[in-house]
Amino acid sequence: MIKAGIIGATGYTGGELLKILASHPNAQVVRAASRSNAGKQVSNVHKYLYKALDLEECAIDSANFRDCDVVFLALPHGASSQMAKELVGMGVKVIDLGADFRLRSIDSYNEWYGAEHKWPEVLPETVYGLPEIYRERIKDADLVANPGCYPTSIILGLMPLIKNDLVDVHTIVADSKSGVSGAGKTPAANTHYPDMNEGISAYKIAGTHRHTAEIEQELGLLAQEEMYITFTPHLTPMNRGILSSITVTAKKELTQDIIDQCYYEAYKDEYFIRLRSLADLPNTKWVAGSNFCDIAAVWDKRTKRVNVISAIDNLVKGASGQAVQNMNIMFGLEENAGLKFGFVYP
Amino acid sequence: MIKAGIIGATGYTGGELLKILASHPNAQVVRAASRSNAGKQVSNVHKYLYKALDLEECAIDSANFRDCDVVFLALPHGASSQMAKELVGMGVKVIDLGADFRLRSIDSYNEWYGAEHKWPEVLPETVYGLPEIYRERIKDADLVANPGCYPTSIILGLMPLIKNDLVDVHTIVADSKSGVSGAGKTPAANTHYPDMNEGISAYKIAGTHRHTAEIEQELGLLAQEEMYITFTPHLTPMNRGILSSITVTAKKELTQDIIDQCYYEAYKDEYFIRLRSLADLPNTKWVAGSNFCDIAAVWDKRTKRVNVISAIDNLVKGASGQAVQNMNIMFGLEENAGLKFGFVYP
């Protein structure tokens, strides 16, 4: 059994990690830490885990995790870099669910996050943990930067088109709708139930959301050119899920067959990608609780654009599930171990 | 008092008309008809109106509405054309909330709707009832085609940019999120509560939704050129509201000031348009129950695009409220009579 630790176990992603790993056939959480719940049972915070998971949290101190094989960091940005440095130094593998290692240059990190980074020299070589692109590098990584939720849905949605050079990457418009768990567990005025319920709104539009940088970096690497995208995130009155509706103009006349073939080839060996169609467009409910990413790419011959719809669960493929997928790869396990059946429907 | 009639009073838009007109200072509903509820009180269907509105429905027959000053048609497409012809022939003014008179050519109607049209010769001259564009023509109209819900939100969002020739209309991408009342009152598998709740999905994407034709027609008239747009509608787990997130590329370098000035000039005399900003992006909750359309247009200098967010209540400014606004104009009343305070928050 792989001995896993979680630092930052009180948030929604921490809870999801605890739940997924509790039923994992090859791993178990031996240690969990958080600032607010140290010395208490995880079920003190995660009421649903009462009786199901018996684990007392410890303080946030890398020394407590020395005997772990892998540690998941679910900390606010800025807090992971020092902790990751210490753990990797001890020989513990680290999967960071935060943003500290996603951007490959310290300049970009400084521009978008503005926090002090404690381990900038590792950035150029850190592995971005999107297995459908970087699986080979993840296998040998000591430190994996788990992708953001929005970037996961958008990059997976566009990757086949860009890799096959079918579209003009300077025309990308990505409209993403997130469930409210994506805003985290801290109560706030805009996520207070009566103020959030029955309303949808956009936020941080026009290139002001931090995930913009991450998406542009990764799509740019795929396209081998720099680009700016339009990324419009929304808070949607539901708990889980991200639906990204992406529009991009083709470089030449395409057909639905060409597009279908392109996606089929790109994803035919990917367990967690499910291809859908215009008749069966992705719905966040169909991936809720699971690590699947559902994608439909539809040709619009009127506009010469491809319309891509992708759906994930922001807490699973968008966070904790993908982190476990990365762990599975890093330790040579079946990639879907512990990730086969988390669905909740309806 | 204006004597109003409603044909098709059992749906959500019919109910909203009954409610709005019940508190209108200058109009009252004297007659309502529906297929399923003829001979019964409106509160038999609209339970909330019990004791508040005493009105027995009659059969759907234009003769029953001969003494009305105005009749609102809230019928499925294909059913309005004959009824409108008869009523206008009797000298009764008609406001059609359906789609039969929105498209200006019978070819376009046939292509998108495929129903037999009983009064095609009137199409070229029918008035499209979007007061912010066609107010002068509405004043004298006998027949007004009340706009669709999605088109209202998108056309109002883009009009200032297009009229001022600031944007390339061939780059429009409109992503719209609708509350489920927009799907109508008839139970269906995808709108069954457990299947709809907690999930968002797109439908009829890539130029397959009928409102595409209506949006392209009206934007084309504003731009004085034909265009194709990307229109991506979504069903969102909430009862009311449409949020449209629209992206369009500028023809030249703009600034936020230029955009602000453009929208200010276009809408400074429009009671029902409220301009918002990046710091205060529209939320469907803020317009729920009201006839307002909230709009924010934000410059993204990185992409040279304008990001427009517009919010309406699909049943009010997107249907019944706008219909009453049209009635007010047709009868020389204050344009916001009966439409000042319908808000529901939270």
Place this chain on the structure above:
Amino acid sequence: MIKAGIIGATGYTGGELLKILASHPNAQVVRAASRSNAGKQVSNVHKYLYKALDLEECAIDSANFRDCDVVFLALPHGASSQMAKELVGMGVKVIDLGADFRLRSIDSYNEWYGAEHKWPEVLPETVYGLPEIYRERIKDADLVANPGCYPTSIILGLMPLIKNDLVDVHTIVADSKSGVSGAGKTPAANTHYPDMNEGISAYKIAGTHRHTAEIEQELGLLAQEEMYITFTPHLTPMNRGILSSITVTAKKELTQDIIDQCYYEAYKDEYFIRLRSLADLPNTKWVAGSNFCDIAAVWDKRTKRVNVISAIDNLVKGASGQAVQNMNIMFGLEENAGLKFGFVYP
């Protein structure tokens, strides 16, 4: 026009008062005050009122309200007593939406609220503003204690049975389900959207909720004997509404006819009470936005109990609407002035 003031205008009840009074034919809000929004427009807090209501808030100081005919207090308990004393001293009528004047003895207030009361001597004579019971006294009152939301739904549901001595008041079990707006506007862990959505829970059960005292006081006065009731409040994942399901054992064998007659007689002249039946049980949606209270009382011959279901909108008949109803009575207006059509459906 009656000149009304609101002290405590930033909460949900304050916003609802602003909205209702804005369309009232005989009253207008001339002044509003709050701690957090003094010096700013009400629409700074209530975004939906932008352009619809132009009113700058002032500081919370009774002197600012000297020229009002009536002032509504929507303050936390403990804060109203001093303010009410000052305003009534100036000759301004006061309707208090808080709890400071609902209990008729200072001992009871101390036991249940524990705050210092600044005007205890007025308690025995203060009028409890439930018009269906105390209309005559409200007419001449200078100070009205607007009832709590739960008590309104429960007292109105039981009143006919108790007044006619049909039931054993020592057997009352009241199970009430409230929308989350009843928990107020301040963000908290249990009302954070993802934690509240998709879950129902009871709170402050077994005689620990403060409204227990208010319900027992008023039912006790109706029954002319003291009693203890079981009152079980719940937070329900919806914005508005209270549904109370009340069970009480009959003193003797009854019939549905006897019960129907009892309720009919009690409420036949009450505009805001709508009687429903087993075939048409009350739904909070049917009263949402309105001042109606829907009630069904059903005989269960198996158990010899009456099952009463009552539904109100907690922010309207449960708070701001009832406050305006009280104002209407105090000033000799039509009792439903400004309160006829606030429905929102669906």
Place this chain on the structure above:
Amino acid sequence: MIKAGIIGATGYTGGELLKILASHPNAQVVRAASRSNAGKQVSNVHKYLYKALDLEECAIDSANFRDCDVVFLALPHGASSQMAKELVGMGVKVIDLGADFRLRSIDSYNEWYGAEHKWPEVLPETVYGLPEIYRERIKDADLVANPGCYPTSIILGLMPLIKNDLVDVHTIVADSKSGVSGAGKTPAANTHYPDMNEGISAYKIAGTHRHTAEIEQELGLLAQEEMYITFTPHLTPMNRGILSSITVTAKKELTQDIIDQCYYEAYKDEYFIRLRSLADLPNTKWVAGSNFCDIAAVWDKRTKRVNVISAIDNLVKGASGQAVQNMNIMFGLEENAGLKFGFVYP
């Protein structure tokens, strides 16, 4: 591996069975049948199972299930009795999730269900599959009647009090709030999203809901006397969960300690029962997706009543999870095999 079959695989309980059994360590679904989906993949109906579960449905014919070890029946009432008879006759164990075998007398079945029963002679000896009461009998049963969702939550909530003769069973009032999945998968007017969302209502009150009979039967067996209860079911705007708030009068003066001890003793060896307290009242969210039943029993010394709150997931402990728990017992497996971690939070 136990070879399991499911007859009636298209509904919500059928889907939940497929999901639970797919990750069960000792069982697998080898056959599934339904009327509407015969000849097609289960994922044709249960979209979320695409790629995760490869299983083609067959026709509803007992012969197709001859080689199964156990068959789960998820059929409308009236349809199970014949099918169960045939399967048991073949030597296949049957767990019926419907109502055909829950009532122990054919008279009661006829009175409450009115359908023709094809195997009435087995009723007196059929095992009611509530493991916390009937575990020993379940071990050897060939046919288990899986309890209804409401009865599960109410019987488990009251059992310790009744077995210890602490309460007067003629005073039971049970108010239950169910998520909408409890109403099944067939679209209907009252469960159409816009009509259901944002509203709570009671239905089939005053002894008219069929589960009344089942609850009274089982509580009566525990108490060894007949009784009538008040059972008030509600539809709540959420997908999953039942919260039952139960009130019962004590036979004598109790204390919280006596009650705590009573529940502790009754449930100390029960994995799926979690005891909560007044400070930590059950919430349906904490059991969502899981087979746990959370219970708090609180003494109210004012009224001399015990207030019990119990929470389950109606599709898991209230249906498919409990069915698998029964299967585990019937086949000598760990009782929580395959049922440890289905939580979904938030």
